[in-house]
Amino acid sequence: MTGRFKGRTAFVTGGSRGIGKEIVKRFAEEGANVAIIDVNEQAVIETEKELAEKGFPIYTKIASVTEQEQIEQAMKEVYGAFGAIDILVNNAGVLRDNLLFKMTDDDWLTVMDVHLKGAFYACRAAQKYMVKQQYGRVINISSTSALGNRGQANYATAKAGIQGLTKTLAIELGPFGVTVNAVAPGFIETDMTKATAERIGVPFAELAKAKANEIPVGRIGRPEDIAQAVAFLADERSSFINGQVLYVAGGPEN
Structure with missing residues:
Protein backbone atom coordinates (compact mmCIF):
# COMPACT_ATOMS: atom_id res chain seq x y z
CA MET A 1 0.00 0.00 0.00
CA THR A 2 1.10 3.54 -0.68
CA GLY A 3 1.08 6.40 1.79
CA ARG A 4 -1.25 8.55 -0.30
CA PHE A 5 -3.27 9.56 2.77
CA LYS A 6 -0.26 10.31 4.96
CA GLY A 7 -1.02 13.34 7.13
CA ARG A 8 -4.73 13.21 6.33
CA THR A 9 -7.45 12.48 8.89
CA ALA A 10 -10.43 10.29 7.99
CA PHE A 11 -13.61 10.30 10.10
CA VAL A 12 -15.81 7.23 9.52
CA THR A 13 -19.25 6.73 11.04
CA GLY A 14 -20.24 3.14 11.78
CA GLY A 15 -16.60 2.22 11.29
CA SER A 16 -16.24 -0.78 13.57
CA ARG A 17 -17.75 -3.54 11.45
CA GLY A 18 -18.31 -4.69 7.89
CA ILE A 19 -17.86 -2.11 5.15
CA GLY A 20 -17.05 0.66 7.62
CA LYS A 21 -14.25 -1.31 9.25
CA GLU A 22 -12.75 -2.20 5.88
CA ILE A 23 -12.80 1.50 4.90
CA VAL A 24 -11.07 2.43 8.16
CA LYS A 25 -8.41 -0.26 7.63
CA ARG A 26 -7.79 0.95 4.09
CA PHE A 27 -7.23 4.54 5.18
CA ALA A 28 -5.01 3.48 8.09
CA GLU A 29 -2.88 1.23 5.87
CA GLU A 30 -2.40 4.11 3.44
CA GLY A 31 -1.15 6.48 6.12
CA ALA A 32 -4.21 8.33 7.41
CA ASN A 33 -5.10 9.13 10.99
CA VAL A 34 -8.45 7.40 11.47
CA ALA A 35 -11.43 8.24 13.66
CA ILE A 36 -14.40 5.97 14.28
CA ILE A 37 -17.72 6.65 15.92
CA ASP A 38 -20.15 3.80 16.41
CA VAL A 39 -22.85 2.64 18.81
CA ASN A 40 -21.52 -0.93 19.01
CA GLU A 41 -19.20 -0.71 22.00
CA GLN A 42 -17.75 -4.22 21.76
CA ALA A 43 -17.00 -3.89 18.05
CA VAL A 44 -15.36 -0.49 18.62
CA ILE A 45 -13.11 -1.91 21.35
CA GLU A 46 -12.06 -4.81 19.13
CA THR A 47 -11.37 -2.62 16.09
CA GLU A 48 -9.42 -0.08 18.14
CA LYS A 49 -7.26 -2.84 19.62
CA GLU A 50 -6.66 -4.42 16.22
CA LEU A 51 -5.51 -1.16 14.62
CA ALA A 52 -3.56 0.07 17.64
CA GLU A 53 -1.56 -3.18 17.70
CA LYS A 54 -0.45 -2.38 14.15
CA GLY A 55 0.68 1.08 15.27
CA PHE A 56 -1.99 3.03 13.41
CA PRO A 57 -3.08 6.41 14.87
CA ILE A 58 -6.72 5.92 15.85
CA TYR A 59 -9.49 7.75 17.70
CA THR A 60 -12.70 5.99 18.74
CA LYS A 61 -15.85 7.12 20.48
CA ILE A 62 -19.12 5.43 21.35
CA ALA A 63 -21.57 7.87 19.80
CA SER A 64 -24.76 7.90 17.76
CA VAL A 65 -25.02 9.77 14.47
CA THR A 66 -28.58 10.67 15.42
CA GLU A 67 -27.35 12.83 18.30
CA GLN A 68 -26.13 16.19 17.03
CA GLU A 69 -24.12 17.08 20.15
CA GLN A 70 -22.32 13.72 20.14
CA ILE A 71 -21.30 14.16 16.49
CA GLU A 72 -20.05 17.71 17.02
CA GLN A 73 -18.14 16.78 20.17
CA ALA A 74 -16.47 13.86 18.41
CA MET A 75 -15.44 16.11 15.50
CA LYS A 76 -14.03 18.64 17.93
CA GLU A 77 -12.01 15.96 19.72
CA VAL A 78 -10.71 14.50 16.45
CA TYR A 79 -9.65 17.94 15.25
CA GLY A 80 -7.92 18.51 18.58
CA ALA A 81 -6.11 15.18 18.35
CA PHE A 82 -5.01 15.30 14.70
CA GLY A 83 -5.31 18.96 13.67
CA ALA A 84 -7.65 18.42 10.72
CA ILE A 85 -10.70 16.63 9.41
CA ASP A 86 -9.94 15.92 5.77
CA ILE A 87 -12.19 13.00 4.89
CA LEU A 88 -15.68 12.15 6.12
CA VAL A 89 -17.32 8.83 5.28
CA ASN A 90 -20.99 8.59 6.23
CA ASN A 91 -21.31 4.83 6.53
CA ALA A 92 -23.49 4.27 9.63
CA GLY A 93 -26.65 2.40 8.72
CA VAL A 94 -29.42 0.08 9.88
CA LEU A 95 -32.01 -2.16 8.28
CA ARG A 96 -35.65 -2.46 9.30
CA ASP A 97 -36.97 -4.33 6.26
CA ASN A 98 -40.62 -5.08 5.77
CA LEU A 99 -43.36 -4.79 3.18
CA LEU A 100 -45.21 -1.50 3.33
CA PHE A 101 -48.37 -2.88 4.96
CA LYS A 102 -46.28 -4.43 7.75
CA MET A 103 -43.85 -1.52 8.21
CA THR A 104 -44.24 0.31 11.52
CA ASP A 105 -43.65 3.98 12.24
CA ASP A 106 -40.57 2.96 14.21
CA ASP A 107 -39.24 0.92 11.26
CA TRP A 108 -39.55 3.99 9.07
CA LEU A 109 -38.24 6.61 11.50
CA THR A 110 -35.27 4.58 12.72
CA VAL A 111 -33.95 4.11 9.19
CA MET A 112 -34.57 7.77 8.28
CA ASP A 113 -32.87 9.02 11.43
CA VAL A 114 -29.70 6.95 11.12
CA HIS A 115 -29.17 7.42 7.40
CA LEU A 116 -30.49 10.90 6.69
CA LYS A 117 -30.35 12.76 9.97
CA GLY A 118 -27.01 11.11 10.70
CA ALA A 119 -25.45 12.09 7.38
CA PHE A 120 -26.84 15.63 7.68
CA TYR A 121 -25.44 16.12 11.19
CA ALA A 122 -22.02 14.71 10.24
CA CYS A 123 -21.76 16.73 7.02
CA ARG A 124 -22.78 19.95 8.75
CA ALA A 125 -20.27 19.39 11.54
CA ALA A 126 -17.39 18.42 9.22
CA GLN A 127 -17.86 21.21 6.69
CA LYS A 128 -16.86 23.85 9.24
CA TYR A 129 -13.39 22.35 9.42
CA MET A 130 -13.15 21.55 5.72
CA VAL A 131 -14.24 24.99 4.52
CA LYS A 132 -11.79 26.65 6.89
CA GLN A 133 -8.89 24.56 5.56
CA GLN A 134 -10.19 24.85 1.96
CA TYR A 135 -9.97 21.10 1.49
CA GLY A 136 -12.20 18.11 2.10
CA ARG A 137 -13.53 14.85 0.79
CA VAL A 138 -17.01 13.67 1.80
CA ILE A 139 -18.12 10.20 0.72
CA ASN A 140 -21.65 9.12 1.54
CA ILE A 141 -22.58 5.44 1.41
CA SER A 142 -25.78 4.95 -0.57
CA SER A 143 -26.99 1.65 -2.07
CA THR A 144 -28.37 0.12 -5.24
CA SER A 145 -31.57 -0.11 -3.17
CA ALA A 146 -31.96 3.64 -3.86
CA LEU A 147 -33.35 2.53 -7.23
CA GLY A 148 -36.09 0.52 -5.50
CA ASN A 149 -36.10 -2.82 -3.70
CA ARG A 150 -38.98 -4.94 -2.46
CA GLY A 151 -39.42 -4.83 1.31
CA GLN A 152 -37.20 -1.76 1.70
CA ALA A 153 -39.47 1.27 1.30
CA ASN A 154 -37.69 2.92 4.23
CA TYR A 155 -34.11 1.96 3.28
CA ALA A 156 -34.57 2.71 -0.43
CA THR A 157 -36.04 6.13 0.36
CA GLU A 172 -22.56 24.17 -2.11
CA LEU A 173 -19.13 22.99 -0.94
CA GLY A 174 -17.29 22.62 -4.25
CA PRO A 175 -16.15 26.27 -4.31
CA PHE A 176 -14.32 25.67 -1.01
CA GLY A 177 -12.20 22.77 -2.22
CA VAL A 178 -14.57 20.18 -0.75
CA THR A 179 -15.91 17.41 -2.99
CA VAL A 180 -18.96 15.35 -2.06
CA ASN A 181 -19.62 12.00 -3.71
CA ALA A 182 -21.48 8.79 -2.95
CA VAL A 183 -20.69 5.10 -3.29
CA ALA A 184 -23.68 2.82 -3.86
CA PRO A 185 -22.83 -0.80 -3.06
CA GLY A 186 -24.71 -3.72 -4.55
CA PHE A 187 -24.96 -7.04 -2.70
CA ILE A 188 -22.00 -7.17 -0.30
CA GLU A 189 -21.14 -9.95 2.16
CA THR A 190 -21.65 -8.30 5.56
CA ASP A 191 -23.43 -8.95 8.85
CA MET A 192 -26.37 -6.94 7.46
CA THR A 193 -26.83 -9.14 4.39
CA LYS A 194 -26.41 -12.24 6.54
CA ALA A 195 -29.18 -10.91 8.78
CA THR A 196 -31.33 -10.44 5.69
CA ALA A 197 -30.80 -14.09 4.74
CA GLU A 198 -31.77 -15.13 8.24
CA ARG A 199 -34.87 -12.93 8.17
CA ILE A 200 -36.15 -14.50 4.96
CA GLY A 201 -35.24 -17.98 6.12
CA VAL A 202 -32.58 -18.79 3.53
CA PRO A 203 -29.00 -19.98 4.25
CA PHE A 204 -26.61 -17.15 3.40
CA ALA A 205 -24.56 -19.36 1.05
CA GLU A 206 -27.72 -20.11 -0.94
CA LEU A 207 -28.70 -16.44 -1.09
CA ALA A 208 -25.15 -15.43 -2.10
CA LYS A 209 -25.10 -18.01 -4.89
CA ALA A 210 -28.45 -16.82 -6.23
CA LYS A 211 -27.29 -13.19 -6.14
CA ALA A 212 -23.96 -14.05 -7.81
CA ASN A 213 -25.85 -15.62 -10.70
CA GLU A 214 -27.56 -12.27 -11.32
CA ILE A 215 -24.32 -10.24 -11.25
CA PRO A 216 -22.36 -9.90 -14.52
CA VAL A 217 -18.95 -10.43 -12.85
CA GLY A 218 -20.23 -13.67 -11.34
CA ARG A 219 -19.69 -13.00 -7.66
CA ILE A 220 -21.11 -11.00 -4.77
CA GLY A 221 -19.22 -8.03 -3.41
CA ARG A 222 -16.79 -7.87 -0.52
CA PRO A 223 -16.26 -4.98 1.91
CA GLU A 224 -12.83 -4.32 0.36
CA ASP A 225 -14.54 -3.61 -2.99
CA ILE A 226 -16.33 -0.69 -1.36
CA ALA A 227 -13.22 0.46 0.51
CA GLN A 228 -11.39 0.62 -2.83
CA ALA A 229 -14.07 2.89 -4.31
CA VAL A 230 -14.13 5.13 -1.23
CA ALA A 231 -10.35 5.48 -1.28
CA PHE A 232 -10.47 6.45 -4.95
CA LEU A 233 -12.95 9.26 -4.28
CA ALA A 234 -11.04 10.37 -1.18
CA ASP A 235 -7.79 10.74 -3.11
CA GLU A 236 -6.42 14.27 -3.55
CA ARG A 237 -6.20 13.56 -7.28
CA SER A 238 -9.97 13.00 -7.52
CA SER A 239 -10.62 16.72 -7.14
CA PHE A 240 -12.60 17.01 -10.38
CA ILE A 241 -15.03 14.25 -9.41
CA ASN A 242 -17.86 15.91 -7.52
CA GLY A 243 -21.55 15.19 -6.97
CA GLN A 244 -21.30 11.69 -8.42
CA VAL A 245 -22.84 8.38 -7.38
CA LEU A 246 -20.51 5.46 -8.06
CA TYR A 247 -22.37 2.15 -8.22
CA VAL A 248 -20.12 -0.69 -7.04
CA ALA A 249 -22.29 -3.65 -7.88
CA GLY A 250 -20.48 -5.89 -10.35
CA GLY A 251 -22.56 -4.62 -13.24
CA PRO A 252 -24.48 -1.62 -14.56
CA GLU A 253 -27.35 -0.14 -12.58
CA ASN A 254 -30.20 1.71 -14.25
Missing part, protein backbone atom coordinates in the same frame (compact mmCIF):
# COMPACT_ATOMS: atom_id res chain seq x y z
CA ALA A 158 -33.20 6.94 2.77
CA LYS A 159 -30.51 5.85 0.32
CA ALA A 160 -32.12 7.84 -2.50
CA GLY A 161 -32.16 10.81 -0.13
CA ILE A 162 -28.45 10.34 0.49
CA GLN A 163 -27.89 10.78 -3.25
CA GLY A 164 -29.88 14.03 -3.29
CA LEU A 165 -27.92 15.29 -0.29
CA THR A 166 -24.67 14.35 -2.02
CA LYS A 167 -25.45 16.27 -5.20
CA THR A 168 -26.67 19.35 -3.34
CA LEU A 169 -23.68 19.54 -1.01
CA ALA A 170 -21.35 19.06 -3.97
CA ILE A 171 -22.75 22.29 -5.42
Whole structure:
Protein backbone atom coordinates (compact mmCIF):
# COMPACT_ATOMS: atom_id res chain seq x y z
CA MET A 1 0.00 0.00 0.00
CA THR A 2 1.10 3.54 -0.68
CA GLY A 3 1.08 6.40 1.79
CA ARG A 4 -1.25 8.55 -0.30
CA PHE A 5 -3.27 9.56 2.77
CA LYS A 6 -0.26 10.31 4.96
CA GLY A 7 -1.02 13.34 7.13
CA ARG A 8 -4.73 13.21 6.33
CA THR A 9 -7.45 12.48 8.89
CA ALA A 10 -10.43 10.29 7.99
CA PHE A 11 -13.61 10.30 10.10
CA VAL A 12 -15.81 7.23 9.52
CA THR A 13 -19.25 6.73 11.04
CA GLY A 14 -20.24 3.14 11.78
CA GLY A 15 -16.60 2.22 11.29
CA SER A 16 -16.24 -0.78 13.57
CA ARG A 17 -17.75 -3.54 11.45
CA GLY A 18 -18.31 -4.69 7.89
CA ILE A 19 -17.86 -2.11 5.15
CA GLY A 20 -17.05 0.66 7.62
CA LYS A 21 -14.25 -1.31 9.25
CA GLU A 22 -12.75 -2.20 5.88
CA ILE A 23 -12.80 1.50 4.90
CA VAL A 24 -11.07 2.43 8.16
CA LYS A 25 -8.41 -0.26 7.63
CA ARG A 26 -7.79 0.95 4.09
CA PHE A 27 -7.23 4.54 5.18
CA ALA A 28 -5.01 3.48 8.09
CA GLU A 29 -2.88 1.23 5.87
CA GLU A 30 -2.40 4.11 3.44
CA GLY A 31 -1.15 6.48 6.12
CA ALA A 32 -4.21 8.33 7.41
CA ASN A 33 -5.10 9.13 10.99
CA VAL A 34 -8.45 7.40 11.47
CA ALA A 35 -11.43 8.24 13.66
CA ILE A 36 -14.40 5.97 14.28
CA ILE A 37 -17.72 6.65 15.92
CA ASP A 38 -20.15 3.80 16.41
CA VAL A 39 -22.85 2.64 18.81
CA ASN A 40 -21.52 -0.93 19.01
CA GLU A 41 -19.20 -0.71 22.00
CA GLN A 42 -17.75 -4.22 21.76
CA ALA A 43 -17.00 -3.89 18.05
CA VAL A 44 -15.36 -0.49 18.62
CA ILE A 45 -13.11 -1.91 21.35
CA GLU A 46 -12.06 -4.81 19.13
CA THR A 47 -11.37 -2.62 16.09
CA GLU A 48 -9.42 -0.08 18.14
CA LYS A 49 -7.26 -2.84 19.62
CA GLU A 50 -6.66 -4.42 16.22
CA LEU A 51 -5.51 -1.16 14.62
CA ALA A 52 -3.56 0.07 17.64
CA GLU A 53 -1.56 -3.18 17.70
CA LYS A 54 -0.45 -2.38 14.15
CA GLY A 55 0.68 1.08 15.27
CA PHE A 56 -1.99 3.03 13.41
CA PRO A 57 -3.08 6.41 14.87
CA ILE A 58 -6.72 5.92 15.85
CA TYR A 59 -9.49 7.75 17.70
CA THR A 60 -12.70 5.99 18.74
CA LYS A 61 -15.85 7.12 20.48
CA ILE A 62 -19.12 5.43 21.35
CA ALA A 63 -21.57 7.87 19.80
CA SER A 64 -24.76 7.90 17.76
CA VAL A 65 -25.02 9.77 14.47
CA THR A 66 -28.58 10.67 15.42
CA GLU A 67 -27.35 12.83 18.30
CA GLN A 68 -26.13 16.19 17.03
CA GLU A 69 -24.12 17.08 20.15
CA GLN A 70 -22.32 13.72 20.14
CA ILE A 71 -21.30 14.16 16.49
CA GLU A 72 -20.05 17.71 17.02
CA GLN A 73 -18.14 16.78 20.17
CA ALA A 74 -16.47 13.86 18.41
CA MET A 75 -15.44 16.11 15.50
CA LYS A 76 -14.03 18.64 17.93
CA GLU A 77 -12.01 15.96 19.72
CA VAL A 78 -10.71 14.50 16.45
CA TYR A 79 -9.65 17.94 15.25
CA GLY A 80 -7.92 18.51 18.58
CA ALA A 81 -6.11 15.18 18.35
CA PHE A 82 -5.01 15.30 14.70
CA GLY A 83 -5.31 18.96 13.67
CA ALA A 84 -7.65 18.42 10.72
CA ILE A 85 -10.70 16.63 9.41
CA ASP A 86 -9.94 15.92 5.77
CA ILE A 87 -12.19 13.00 4.89
CA LEU A 88 -15.68 12.15 6.12
CA VAL A 89 -17.32 8.83 5.28
CA ASN A 90 -20.99 8.59 6.23
CA ASN A 91 -21.31 4.83 6.53
CA ALA A 92 -23.49 4.27 9.63
CA GLY A 93 -26.65 2.40 8.72
CA VAL A 94 -29.42 0.08 9.88
CA LEU A 95 -32.01 -2.16 8.28
CA ARG A 96 -35.65 -2.46 9.30
CA ASP A 97 -36.97 -4.33 6.26
CA ASN A 98 -40.62 -5.08 5.77
CA LEU A 99 -43.36 -4.79 3.18
CA LEU A 100 -45.21 -1.50 3.33
CA PHE A 101 -48.37 -2.88 4.96
CA LYS A 102 -46.28 -4.43 7.75
CA MET A 103 -43.85 -1.52 8.21
CA THR A 104 -44.24 0.31 11.52
CA ASP A 105 -43.65 3.98 12.24
CA ASP A 106 -40.57 2.96 14.21
CA ASP A 107 -39.24 0.92 11.26
CA TRP A 108 -39.55 3.99 9.07
CA LEU A 109 -38.24 6.61 11.50
CA THR A 110 -35.27 4.58 12.72
CA VAL A 111 -33.95 4.11 9.19
CA MET A 112 -34.57 7.77 8.28
CA ASP A 113 -32.87 9.02 11.43
CA VAL A 114 -29.70 6.95 11.12
CA HIS A 115 -29.17 7.42 7.40
CA LEU A 116 -30.49 10.90 6.69
CA LYS A 117 -30.35 12.76 9.97
CA GLY A 118 -27.01 11.11 10.70
CA ALA A 119 -25.45 12.09 7.38
CA PHE A 120 -26.84 15.63 7.68
CA TYR A 121 -25.44 16.12 11.19
CA ALA A 122 -22.02 14.71 10.24
CA CYS A 123 -21.76 16.73 7.02
CA ARG A 124 -22.78 19.95 8.75
CA ALA A 125 -20.27 19.39 11.54
CA ALA A 126 -17.39 18.42 9.22
CA GLN A 127 -17.86 21.21 6.69
CA LYS A 128 -16.86 23.85 9.24
CA TYR A 129 -13.39 22.35 9.42
CA MET A 130 -13.15 21.55 5.72
CA VAL A 131 -14.24 24.99 4.52
CA LYS A 132 -11.79 26.65 6.89
CA GLN A 133 -8.89 24.56 5.56
CA GLN A 134 -10.19 24.85 1.96
CA TYR A 135 -9.97 21.10 1.49
CA GLY A 136 -12.20 18.11 2.10
CA ARG A 137 -13.53 14.85 0.79
CA VAL A 138 -17.01 13.67 1.80
CA ILE A 139 -18.12 10.20 0.72
CA ASN A 140 -21.65 9.12 1.54
CA ILE A 141 -22.58 5.44 1.41
CA SER A 142 -25.78 4.95 -0.57
CA SER A 143 -26.99 1.65 -2.07
CA THR A 144 -28.37 0.12 -5.24
CA SER A 145 -31.57 -0.11 -3.17
CA ALA A 146 -31.96 3.64 -3.86
CA LEU A 147 -33.35 2.53 -7.23
CA GLY A 148 -36.09 0.52 -5.50
CA ASN A 149 -36.10 -2.82 -3.70
CA ARG A 150 -38.98 -4.94 -2.46
CA GLY A 151 -39.42 -4.83 1.31
CA GLN A 152 -37.20 -1.76 1.70
CA ALA A 153 -39.47 1.27 1.30
CA ASN A 154 -37.69 2.92 4.23
CA TYR A 155 -34.11 1.96 3.28
CA ALA A 156 -34.57 2.71 -0.43
CA THR A 157 -36.04 6.13 0.36
CA ALA A 158 -33.20 6.94 2.77
CA LYS A 159 -30.51 5.85 0.32
CA ALA A 160 -32.12 7.84 -2.50
CA GLY A 161 -32.16 10.81 -0.13
CA ILE A 162 -28.45 10.34 0.49
CA GLN A 163 -27.89 10.78 -3.25
CA GLY A 164 -29.88 14.03 -3.29
CA LEU A 165 -27.92 15.29 -0.29
CA THR A 166 -24.67 14.35 -2.02
CA LYS A 167 -25.45 16.27 -5.20
CA THR A 168 -26.67 19.35 -3.34
CA LEU A 169 -23.68 19.54 -1.01
CA ALA A 170 -21.35 19.06 -3.97
CA ILE A 171 -22.75 22.29 -5.42
CA GLU A 172 -22.56 24.17 -2.11
CA LEU A 173 -19.13 22.99 -0.94
CA GLY A 174 -17.29 22.62 -4.25
CA PRO A 175 -16.15 26.27 -4.31
CA PHE A 176 -14.32 25.67 -1.01
CA GLY A 177 -12.20 22.77 -2.22
CA VAL A 178 -14.57 20.18 -0.75
CA THR A 179 -15.91 17.41 -2.99
CA VAL A 180 -18.96 15.35 -2.06
CA ASN A 181 -19.62 12.00 -3.71
CA ALA A 182 -21.48 8.79 -2.95
CA VAL A 183 -20.69 5.10 -3.29
CA ALA A 184 -23.68 2.82 -3.86
CA PRO A 185 -22.83 -0.80 -3.06
CA GLY A 186 -24.71 -3.72 -4.55
CA PHE A 187 -24.96 -7.04 -2.70
CA ILE A 188 -22.00 -7.17 -0.30
CA GLU A 189 -21.14 -9.95 2.16
CA THR A 190 -21.65 -8.30 5.56
CA ASP A 191 -23.43 -8.95 8.85
CA MET A 192 -26.37 -6.94 7.46
CA THR A 193 -26.83 -9.14 4.39
CA LYS A 194 -26.41 -12.24 6.54
CA ALA A 195 -29.18 -10.91 8.78
CA THR A 196 -31.33 -10.44 5.69
CA ALA A 197 -30.80 -14.09 4.74
CA GLU A 198 -31.77 -15.13 8.24
CA ARG A 199 -34.87 -12.93 8.17
CA ILE A 200 -36.15 -14.50 4.96
CA GLY A 201 -35.24 -17.98 6.12
CA VAL A 202 -32.58 -18.79 3.53
CA PRO A 203 -29.00 -19.98 4.25
CA PHE A 204 -26.61 -17.15 3.40
CA ALA A 205 -24.56 -19.36 1.05
CA GLU A 206 -27.72 -20.11 -0.94
CA LEU A 207 -28.70 -16.44 -1.09
CA ALA A 208 -25.15 -15.43 -2.10
CA LYS A 209 -25.10 -18.01 -4.89
CA ALA A 210 -28.45 -16.82 -6.23
CA LYS A 211 -27.29 -13.19 -6.14
CA ALA A 212 -23.96 -14.05 -7.81
CA ASN A 213 -25.85 -15.62 -10.70
CA GLU A 214 -27.56 -12.27 -11.32
CA ILE A 215 -24.32 -10.24 -11.25
CA PRO A 216 -22.36 -9.90 -14.52
CA VAL A 217 -18.95 -10.43 -12.85
CA GLY A 218 -20.23 -13.67 -11.34
CA ARG A 219 -19.69 -13.00 -7.66
CA ILE A 220 -21.11 -11.00 -4.77
CA GLY A 221 -19.22 -8.03 -3.41
CA ARG A 222 -16.79 -7.87 -0.52
CA PRO A 223 -16.26 -4.98 1.91
CA GLU A 224 -12.83 -4.32 0.36
CA ASP A 225 -14.54 -3.61 -2.99
CA ILE A 226 -16.33 -0.69 -1.36
CA ALA A 227 -13.22 0.46 0.51
CA GLN A 228 -11.39 0.62 -2.83
CA ALA A 229 -14.07 2.89 -4.31
CA VAL A 230 -14.13 5.13 -1.23
CA ALA A 231 -10.35 5.48 -1.28
CA PHE A 232 -10.47 6.45 -4.95
CA LEU A 233 -12.95 9.26 -4.28
CA ALA A 234 -11.04 10.37 -1.18
CA ASP A 235 -7.79 10.74 -3.11
CA GLU A 236 -6.42 14.27 -3.55
CA ARG A 237 -6.20 13.56 -7.28
CA SER A 238 -9.97 13.00 -7.52
CA SER A 239 -10.62 16.72 -7.14
CA PHE A 240 -12.60 17.01 -10.38
CA ILE A 241 -15.03 14.25 -9.41
CA ASN A 242 -17.86 15.91 -7.52
CA GLY A 243 -21.55 15.19 -6.97
CA GLN A 244 -21.30 11.69 -8.42
CA VAL A 245 -22.84 8.38 -7.38
CA LEU A 246 -20.51 5.46 -8.06
CA TYR A 247 -22.37 2.15 -8.22
CA VAL A 248 -20.12 -0.69 -7.04
CA ALA A 249 -22.29 -3.65 -7.88
CA GLY A 250 -20.48 -5.89 -10.35
CA GLY A 251 -22.56 -4.62 -13.24
CA PRO A 252 -24.48 -1.62 -14.56
CA GLU A 253 -27.35 -0.14 -12.58
CA ASN A 254 -30.20 1.71 -14.25
